[in-house]
Amino acid sequence: MHAGTRTLLRTAVLLLVSATLTSCNIQGFFTSIGDDPVFVDPNAAAASASGATADGGPGKAVYGRICAACHLGSGKGVPANNIPALAGSALVQGDASLPIKIVLHGFRGPIERNGVQINGQMAAWKDQLSDQEIADVLSYVRSSFGNSGAAITADEVKAIREETSGRFVPYTESEL
Numbered sequence: 434m435h436a437g438t439r440t441l442l443r444t445a446v447l448l449l450v451s452a453t454l455t456s457c458n459i460q461g462f463f464t465s466i467g468d469d470p471v472f473v474d475p476n477a478a479a480a481s482a483s484g485a486t487a488d489g490g491p492g493k494a495v496y497g498r499i500c501a502a503c504h505l506g507s508g509k510g511v512p513a514n515n516i517p518a519l520a521g522s523a524l525v526q527g528d529a530s531l532p533i534k535i536v537l538h539g540f541r542g543p544i545e546r547n548g549v550q551i552n553g554q555m556a557a558w559k560d561q562l563s564d565q566e567i568a569d570v571l572s573y574v575r576s577s578f579g580n581s582g583a584a585i586t587a588d589e590v591k592a593i594r595e596e597t598s599g600r601f602v603p604y605t606e607s608e609l
């Protein structure tokens with residue numbers, strides 16, 4: 434076989450092997466959404482329910498499972514597609530009751546963030562996520578991506594869930 438051809442073949446085989454190795458992951462899989470690879474943990478739900486602090490804590494697992502699909506693993510969102518950044522958001526880091534209401538019941542525009550008009554709609558998660566999961570994911574969001582907001586407890590979420598039990602449509606900013 435021609436030396437050049439052999440080198441070419443060897444390179445092809447190496448590429449194939451490394452591609453196979455990087456694409457398979459025994460504990461789960463990586464999915465690339467936007468600019469950040471997001472780790473999808475098949476045990477996330479179980480870990481969260483037990484309150485176990487896995488890699489990055491249970492809130493990170495909930496975030497990767499649900500929120501990252503829109504707000505991205507980096508928390509930067511896609512403002513041009515009406516998805517606001519959670520990174521640097523004053524609403525995310527301030528009064529805890531606001532992000533809790535948003536995750537429970539959803540949120541709809543128009544809003545303006547960093548000079549950009551955003552007019553999207555986020556669904557309610559009250560039927561999918563427990564008080565503990567909402568507390569975990571918001572605690573993660575408030576302390577990640579350069580954010581610094583206090584942690585949220587399941588009791589705080591429970592109280593707001595009860596207070597707002599008559600709510601069936603997403604909040605607008607002025608209703609929060």
Ligand code: HEC
Nearest residue numbers: 499500503515516522524532540541542551552553554555
């Ligand atoms: C299907 C897409 C989608 C998913 C999934 C999603 N969001 Fe959102 N989120 C949005 C959109 C769109 C908005 C803005 C709606 C508007 O125009 O007011 C938003 C807004 C927000 C805001 C308000 C931010 C601000 O600065 O105003 C918070 C907080 C938030 N989301 C948290 C979360 C969390 C936590 C999760 C995961 C539990 C999540 N979102 C999942 C689409 C999504």
